[in-house]
Amino acid sequence: MAEVTQSKPIEQANLEELTSAIAELQEYRDRLVNETISAAKKAKVMKGQAQNNLEPTLAKIDAMLAELRQRQATLTNKN
Numbered sequence: 001m002a003e004v005t006q007s008k009p010i011e012q013a014n015l016e017e018l019t020s021a022i023a024e025l026q027e028y029r030d031r032l033v034n035e036t037i038s039a040a041k042k043a044k045v046m047k048g049q050a051q052n053n054l055e056p057t058l059a060k061i062d063a064m065l066a067e068l069r070q071r072q073a074t075l076t077n078k079n
Contacts, residue, residue, distance in 0.1 A: 010071050018072040022065060029061045 013021070033054065040050035 010067065013071065015072065015075045018068055018075065022068045022072065025061060025065055025068065029058065029065070032057070032061075 010018075036050055036054050037047060040047060
């Protein structure tokens, strides 16, 4: 059975949780790009077209990363 995890608002996350979330999200982003480009090569889709298709998703991920990093910086400066 799938494990259900409870998420809490970014404002309630501690520095360790933010650092972990940033690392995991960055890893996911990198894997998504690499796997998409690899699949595009196998399907003989142009790299540019594959990247264009990824762009909206990458923009969302990048926005989340920016927000997490901003919150991380805020917490770091408070300590």
